[in-house]
Amino acid sequence: MGFVEKLYIPAIINGLKITLKHLFGEKVTIEYPEEKRTYSPRFRGRHVLKVDENGIIKCVACELCEIACPSFAIKVVAKKSEIPGREREPEIYEIDYLRCIFCGLCVDACPCDALHMTSQHEWAITSRKGAIWTKEMLMERKKNG
Amino acid sequence: MNFSDFVWFIIVIVKIIVIFSAVLTVVAYLTYAERRIGGFIQDRLGPNRVGPWGLLQPIADGLKFVFKEDFIPAKANKFLHILAPAIIMGTAIIALAVIPFSSSIQIGKWKINLIISDIDGGVLFLLAIGGISLYGLILGGWASNNKYSLLGALRSASQLLSYETTMALSVLSTVLLFGTLSLYEITELQTANPLKWGIVKAPLSFLLFLITGFAETNRVPFDLPEADSELVAGYHTEYSGMKFAMFFMAEYTHMVVVSSVITCLFFGGWQVPFFSQQYLINSIGQIPAFLLSVISFSIKTGFFLFFFIWVRWTLPRFRFDQLINLGWKVLLPIAVLNLLFTAGVVIYA
Numbered sequence: 369m370g371f372v373e374k375l376y377i378p379a380i381i382n383g384l385k386i387t388l389k390h391l392f393g394e395k396v397t398i399e400y401p402e403e404k405r406t407y408s409p410r411f412r413g414r415h416v417l418k419v420d421e422n423g424i425i426k427c428v429a430c431e432l433c434e435i436a437c438p439s440f441a442i443k444v445v446a447k448k449s450e451i452p453g454r455e456r457e458p459e460i461y462e463i464d465y466l467r468c469i470f471c472g473l474c475v476d477a478c479p480c481d482a483l484h485m486t487s488q489h490e491w492a493i494t495s496r497k498g499a500i501w502t503k504e505m506l507m508e509r510k511k512n513g
Numbered sequence: 514m515n516f517s518d519f520v521w522f523i524i525v526i527v528k529i530i531v532i533f534s535a536v537l538t539v540v541a542y543l544t545y546a547e548r549r550i551g552g553f554i555q556d557r558l559g560p561n562r563v564g565p566w567g568l569l570q571p572i573a574d575g576l577k578f579v580f581k582e583d584f585i586p587a588k589a590n591k592f593l594h595i596l597a598p599a600i601i602m603g604t605a606i607i608a609l610a611v612i613p614f615s616s617s618i619q620i621g622k623w624k625i626n627l628i629i630s631d632i633d634g635g636v637l638f639l640l641a642i643g644g645i646s647l648y649g650l651i652l653g654g655w656a657s658n659n660k661y662s663l664l665g666a667l668r669s670a671s672q673l674l675s676y677e678t679t680m681a682l683s684v685l686s687t688v689l690l691f692g693t694l695s696l697y698e699i700t701e702l703q704t705a706n707p708l709k710w711g712i713v714k715a716p717l718s719f720l721l722f723l724i725t726g727f728a729e730t731n732r733v734p735f736d737l738p739e740a741d742s743e744l745v746a747g748y749h750t751e752y753s754g755m756k757f758a759m760f761f762m763a764e765y766t767h768m769v770v771v772s773s774v775i776t777c778l779f780f781g782g783w784q785v786p787f788f789s790q791q792y793l794i795n796s797i798g799q800i801p802a803f804l805l806s807v808i809s810f811s812i813k814t815g816f817f818l819f820f821f822i823w824v825r826w827t828l829p830r831f832r833f834d835q836l837i838n839l840g841w842k843v844l845l846p847i848a849v850l851n852l853l854f855t856a857g858v859v860i861y862a
Binding site for chain 1: 550554555557558824827828
């Protein structure tokens, strides 16, 4: 290092210039509750149980999602279906979001394309029970019936 | 006590209240400015939620500090534990007493200016008070009954001691140039002509004072006593609530004091550049001239406060051996040579 460099003063001035540039530069903060970032369409958020065009649940209670789930968050109990052409449908379909790790293996496992994940990830619970979502809560709601 | 003395007494009390409240407000908003500017420098926004642009943030912080538990560790020396923040805050505030914030106005037979006490040895007073604030650090570390706090305090003590000498020597060379120890007189002697300011007459003293000023206020790159980004805050680890806030406020008050002293010694204090105070009084009247001098002082001091914050978010911290080497092997010899050179100039030129 030469004498001027050893004084460190040019380096300090350079550093100050850089920080001054950033002081007036563009900010990257997203002010969360008012402003939200857009997520990828593949974002893995809360689940939804799909329904067909007649509004009937697609799930046939094969329990493959329950088997695929690494954290034992899904509980499926099947019953005999009253829908013509269907053998089984879920009586109970529950996901415990205190166990769920949002890995998406259940969606991969589903043979009927009945289980999807949405981009919704903002919800609050006040009890452990509140974390368990039932079939009715998870069912997809079609617009206008 | 006759009437004249009584009026003078009232004037001094009012001055104390005005300066005290103004500086404490500045200190409160410095914490806000620090976080906001720091945020901007790191491409963030900083605190902007409490009130418009986050301007009420200092009040929220203050309330939080008041309601926090004021904890004193077991087997700590209670008296000294309480005394330490009082010393450090007290000395920081007392130093404001000799700083001239404005020019003077003549009302009747009273000459009024915003300086609480224009004592002859103002500069000496400042250095002495700076020395006493060291006790706050050491007592705070020692009284906490925590070996790491004590080590932190010793580290601070050696740092402050190393840099105080250089600071005194750099101030001494400016004092030699102006031939007075009173900050008000030094400000007056610098006049409104920027070429007669301390920065032009003694640029090296200015640089030394700036560097040691950073060290004395424990600011980055000399913030080893605190080292908040990697160590547990050194001497004030065991402090909480308002007592911690006192240490915190003392740091910012020190910043205000050092910035004011830099302004007084090197940047013409309250002098408005290019317009002499006499000229301003004659052309726009006494009170506007007085206010203009306050504004001039505030802008100059404000720039240095910004500079303190700006440097903090730019530079990394010194290692301890680098710090002590810089203090004793580089800055002190330069300060001594600078003093000798200045003395030579004063005698022969």
